[in-house]
Amino acid sequence: MSARQTIPGPTVKRLTLYLREAERRLAAGESQVSSRELGRSLGLGDTQIRKDLSHVGQFGQAGVGYRLHSLVEQLRGILGKDRIWRTAVVGAGRLGQAIMSYGPFAREGFEICAVFDAAPDMVGKEVGGHRIRPMEDLEMLVREREILLGIVAVPREAAQQVADRLIEAGVLGLLNFAPTRLDVGDRASVASVDLSSRLERLAFQVSLGLKGSIDAED
Amino acid sequence: MSARQTIPGPTVKRLTLYLREAERRLAAGESQVSSRELGRSLGLGDTQIRKDLSHVGQFGQAGVGYRLHSLVEQLRGILGKDRIWRTAVVGAGRLGQAIMSYGPFAREGFEICAVFDAAPDMVGKEVGGHRIRPMEDLEMLVREREILLGIVAVPREAAQQVADRLIEAGVLGLLNFAPTRLDVGDRASVASVDLSSRLERLAFQVSLGLKGSIDAED
DNA sequence: CGTTGTGAAATGATTCACAGCT
């Protein structure tokens, strides 16, 4: 198709928000939206939105706005949401359990195909419709079920080893909840959710007396 | 003391990582660390680290590095970790439960002082040592227990209303897990953890074939 | 008109290069 130029990280983050809001409006029966309206909903400027969308093509009609149907379709394709992502969860503690039963994931094309835990008394149990497997089966099941994404919800000490095993078994992307950096070389992509850091930064903002929705990232 | 200049957001994020790593090394019996060593552990350049630390003061001895004891003490003060943050959790679903029993929080100075849920069959139950309270008690308990931070772990539809009530009751910072923007005006600070967006961005990276640990944020 | 798409300008963050300290 078109020669792929790299899309800035911050833009990709916002594209996911545009898609979500566009889907919401489409479901609500709307058929088009202007960059200004979108911005109002998301707390962003209209210029930002147009610039972001211009990175991935030009749909949008001058004088009118963006047709939601087309916008949703385009964004889904660009963000890789037009396919099912077969996903494994490693670590079935409270966090792992929350993730495997987190409604939005299933609805958004992420299918949990296997769950692993190291604790013998967790293995065999069923949570949210998923039977928990022993760590020994990780490589076999990941390969067998052609799993592409891995969610790491184990303690810090175990995280790197789990990452290595997932990648060795063929996983291409890791979502890391452990409060540590995962070294994966160039064998996979990593996204991290660092809950402690997030809460600490919130506390910093508050202690600064810097009120105001200085929301940032996630 | 010194006139407070604003610290860049990305820098604040990394300061939390420096503190964590410094504490880990201190606990391991080390007494000093150079910016290069720190960088190796965290996957960052040494210049980045020195520049970041220069935003908050100048400790560090030329030719030697940073004394861990002093570094930890300074960073704890700057980040507001030298106090206890009284925190409420709203929403005792799986995510809320995971959060209220997430070990690191308690160890890092965030004390969960109240948990609320709207479901009558959850109210009164005890999870991780916390009795779940009805939403009706929110304002009273937040005020009574002088709670400063609120964790919003409710469905999207309820999130804004919960935020409004928490703020009205005196909360100054919100950690939002709902996949929506919270409008808080200038009455509070908000930090968001958008799990769906995070996973979608990971999928995007993978589908781009852009392997390589293009880790980003959290 | 209202709205998009986009060069150009402005702002923000990172990296370089090195003076200066121990």
Next chain:
DNA sequence: AGCTGTGAATCATTTCACAACG
């Protein structure tokens, strides 16, 4: 020698300003 702290340079992102379009 090894290392910090920082001005200057580079690189990235956002915002401005406006031409073109329906």
